[in-house]
Amino acid sequence: MASVDECRQALHDLASRLERHAEVGQRIDLDRTLACRVTDLDTAFHGxxxxxxxxxxxxxxxxxxxxxxxxxxxxxxxxxxxxLDVTKAVASRRVSIKANPFDLMKLRKLL
Structure with a gap:
């Protein structure tokens, strides 16, 4: 099981990757609040x-x-x-993403 710090670092790594993509013009046109709930650690993050x-x-x-x-x-x-492939993870219920269908299509590009 990963620690809370490892999960926090993973989200910061994701933020860095998105920053690099945005700088080279590969940004995702999306303006939404995000919650990441980590079930086995009973913790959450938001941004x-x-x-x-x-x-x-x-x-x-x-x-x-x-x-x-x-x-x-x-x-x-x-x-x-x-x-971990996001499509396979969602299909196998290892990951759940709650969002409207249009946002889900855009989110696939993030992960």
Whole structure:
């Protein structure tokens, strides 16, 4: 099981990757609040996806977030580091993403 610090670092790694993509013009046109709920650690993180970037990452849940990623700690780390395919993870229920269908299509590009 990954630790809370490893999950936090994985989200910061994702934010860095999105920052690099945004700088070279491969940004995702999405402006939404995001909650990442890590089930096996009973913890959560929240932030905002805007201008192709993941910003304002902080500890704690955002129950009103427009996008919610729900997963275990090991799956979160593997997903962010490209070791777990998001489509297969969702199909096997290792990862759950709650968002409207149009946002889901855009989110596929992030992970």
């Amino acid at each position: 905002r996806i805007t201008g192709g970037r993941l910003v304002d990452l902080a500890d704690g849940d955002d129950p009103k977030a427009k996008i919610a990623l729900i997963t275990g700690s090991d799956d979160l780390v593997a997903l962010v580091h490209g070791q």
